[in-house]
Amino acid sequence: xxxxxxxxxxxxxxxxxRLRVFHAKALERLARWLDPLAGTDEVRYRSARxxxxxxxxxxxxxxxxxxxxxxxxxxxxxxxxxxxxxLEQAARRDHIRSALVAExxxxxxxxxxxxxxxxxxxxxxxxxxxLTAGVVTGGASALLTxxxxxxxxxxxxxxxxxxxxxxxxxxxxxPGTDTRPSLDSASDPVTLTVPGSSHRALGVTYxxxxxxxxxxxQTAQEPKSADxxxxxxxxxxxxxxxRGITDSPAVVAGSQLHHRLIFAGFARSDVRQLVMKGPPGRxxxxxxxxxTPNTPGAVKIRPFFAVAATQFGPDSxxxxxEHGLIDRRxxxxxxxxxxxxxxxxxxxxxx
Amino acid sequence: xxxxxxxxxxxxxxxxxxxLIALTTRHADSDAFGVFYDRHHDKxxxxxxxxxGNAAIAEDLAAEAFATALLKVAEFDVRRGNARAWLFGxxxxxxxxxxxxxxxxxxxxxxxxxIIPSYHDDAWLDAEARLEERLDQLxxxxxxxxxxxxxxxxxxxxxxxxxxxxxxxxxxTEPAMRKRVSRALKKLRAWMAGTPE
Numbered sequence: 429x430x431x432x433x434x435x436x437x438x439x440x441x442x443x444x445x446r447l448r449v450f451h452a453k454a455l456e457r458l459a460r461w462l463d464p465l466a467g468t469d470e471v472r473y474r475s476a477r478x479x480x481x482x483x484x485x486x487x488x489x490x491x492x493x494x495x496x497x498x499x500x501x502x503x504x505x506x507x508x509x510x511x512x513x514x515l516e517q518a519a520r521r522d523h524i525r526s527a528l529v530a531e532x533x534x535x536x537x538x539x540x541x542x543x544x545x546x547x548x549x550x551x552x553x554x555x556x557x558x559l560t561a562g563v564v565t566g567g568a569s570a571l572l573t574x575x576x577x578x579x580x581x582x583x584x585x586x587x588x589x590x591x592x593x594x595x596x597x598x599x600x601x602x603p604g605t606d607t608r609p610s611l612d613s614a615s616d617p618v619t620l621t622v623p624g625s626s627h628r629a630l631g632v633t634y635x636x637x638x639x640x641x642x643x644x645x646q647t648a649q650e651p652k653s654a655d656x657x658x659x660x661x662x663x664x665x666x667x668x669x670x671r672g673i674t675d676s677p678a679v680v681a682g683s684q685l686h687h688r689l690i691f692a693g694f695a696r697s698d699v700r701q702l703v704m705k706g707p708p709g710r711x712x713x714x715x716x717x718x719x720t721p722n723t724p725g726a727v728k729i730r731p732f733f734a735v736a737a738t739q740f741g742p743d744s745x746x747x748x749x750e751h752g753l754i755d756r757r758x759x760x761x762x763x764x765x766x767x768x769x770x771x772x773x774x775x776x777x778x779x
Numbered sequence: 780x781x782x783x784x785x786x787x788x789x790x791x792x793x794x795x796x797x798x799l800i801a802l803t804t805r806h807a808d809s810d811a812f813g814v815f816y817d818r819h820h821d822k823x824x825x826x827x828x829x830x831x832g833n834a835a836i837a838e839d840l841a842a843e844a845f846a847t848a849l850l851k852v853a854e855f856d857v858r859r860g861n862a863r864a865w866l867f868g869x870x871x872x873x874x875x876x877x878x879x880x881x882x883x884x885x886x887x888x889x890x891x892x893x894i895i896p897s898y899h900d901d902a903w904l905d906a907e908a909r910l911e912e913r914l915d916q917l918x919x920x921x922x923x924x925x926x927x928x929x930x931x932x933x934x935x936x937x938x939x940x941x942x943x944x945x946x947x948x949x950x951x952t953e954p955a956m957r958k959r960v961s962r963a964l965k966k967l968r969a970w971m972a973g974t975p976e
Contacts, residue, residue, distance in 0.1 A: 495851070495868035496859040502867050503826055507968075510821035511828040517838050521824075524842040525816050527893050528849050529809040536807030700801065717805075766801040768857035 543616060543717075606637035607663050613722035615731050618714045620645065631692070631714065633731035635721045641666050643682065643692040645733065662692055666723045669694040673729060676773050677763035678702055689736040691759075697728035699763045706759035708736040788814060796862035804853045812852075816845055819863065823870050830874060831906035839883045844870040846887035878910055920970035928963035935960045 513521065614634035631645045642663040662682035672679025678695035691711070695702055697718035704711040711734040720728045761773040791799065791814040802811035823844060828837035847869050855865055877884045882903060921929050927949070934945045946956035 495865050495872060496856075502864045503822075505822065508822045508825045508829065511825040511834055511837055513821075513824075513834065513838070517834055520838055520842070521820060524845065524893070525813065525820070527891070528816065528845060529813050531891055532803065532807050532809040532812050532849065536809065539807055764858070766798060766805075767795060768797050768861075770858075 607640070607642055608637050609634040609642070610637050610722070615716045615719040615721075618716040618731070618733065620712070620714050620733050620735050631716070631731075631733040633692075633716065633719070633721075635666075635723055636663055639666070639723055640664060641669055641681070641694075641721060641723070643731065643733070645690065645692075666721060666726065669729060670725060670727050673727070677765070677771050678732070678761055678773055680761075691734040693732055693734075694729040695732055695763060696765075697730055698766045699730060700766050701764040702732055702734070703762045703764070704734045704759060706736070711736040792818070797857050800852060800855050800862045803849075804855065812849065815862070819866055820845065823866060826867065827870060827874060830910060832909040833902050833906045836883060836902055836906045840870065840873050840877060842893075843877075843884050843887055844873045846891055846893060847873060850887050850890060874910075878907065881907065920967045923970055924963050924966060928959060928966070931956060931959045932963045932967070 614632055617630050617632045620631050631643065633641060633643050636642045640663040644662075662684070664681045669679060669681060672681075673694055673696045677699050678693060680691050680693035682693070683689070683691045689708055689711070691704070695715060699715070702713045702715060704713050713732055713734045716731045718728050718730050720726050763771050763773060765771070787810050791802075791811055794802075794811075794814075796815060796818070799811040799815040802808040803815070820841060824837050824841040827840045827844075828834055831837050831840070844866070848866055851869070855862065859865075860868070873884050921932065924932065931945060931949070934940045934948075935942070942953045942956050942960075946953045949956065951959075
């Protein structure tokens, strides 16, 4: 090929490249502008992750997804020469480091103070909630005494007891139990997002006076009906939780189907995120901060609540539907650890 | 107290980036973030220097990248990439954002109330000119590749197409296509570094 021909080929290659870059970038910008949740990042990372990750990581493409560069764009350590810094630049680097660390220390101090106040409030809140509600009135008491006042829910409880192979829900804790919270042993409260609803609820786990671990959910904003319990109360023996998380990253300790389907349980302290899927779709899982209950043989645990909007009222759901919704074998639970490991909860312990 | 801090730092320096980030997020652990900063600062600044050719600007961009990392640390998601890649991603976004607005990005540091170091405007113009030059170099470097390699790089890197699709379009296997792209990128890097193979 002559010199001129080669030059023309080069120019053609450059022009073609520029056109392709322009085209790709324009499309990307347009896609981002139209829908920040779509865009090329999703395609890029989907192709790079295996099926499990793909399944877990629903909703790629938040505006900050551009921070996640593909591996080939990250320089290896030996590809980057550390910069030679002048004294002034080194001082500036150290100044920035100190400022960032100081900011974090300030945030940490503030957070610890807030947590202490919150813990205190939660204990008081749980006491007041149970005492003023009388524990033995309304929905919470219904769960304790074994009757909700609604045939459908009673049937659910029977079904649940028959199929619950992991841990008994304390639908009937028996006489002589004292489910009032003992002082100074409650997890941080966690806000529960209810899918398909703007309502929020508050979930708390605490050690009861009889030494069990209890979950309580306050759903004050829910629409009320005569037989609609506002509160979920569920207690179980702590050894179920401690033994459960020895064998598996997370264990479900109880569940309830009413206006919502709710699961409550415990995860290991190094679990960062839980993903739960089942017949109603994906459940919104809220993990509380790690907490060591004040009980013998206690280990650090993270209580969790999983909520799904079922669209079923307590009296409109058929027994078959109920069975499908609460059959724990139809749910999958996946734990993501702090260090990035992902582990599926074995089927016999999954909800 | 100092000895205890030293021990903590020594212990943390053996931990993974992801754990340091998790500690920063969950416990606002300033020691963990400090170790993360020390581990990556010089490399990030070095990478920014390789693009801008100006140490003051590279340092300023690195400061902004770390301030952004601190502000966004709770949103770090290990499923999308490791912490080092995330940090370089932030550095890249900081660089491109600065390039677009013709000045070093300062949003994160303003948000944190950090004093923003100043630099001469000419320094930024120089850096911008260097960035332009590198883009031109990249285009010229692509022209040096064989047509097959050029096509593979453009389809993979620019258009983000999966290897399987590129390979089937070129009547070859996926591993062979991966090798072709990797070889082409190596050539391109060498070209941009001024040491063509």
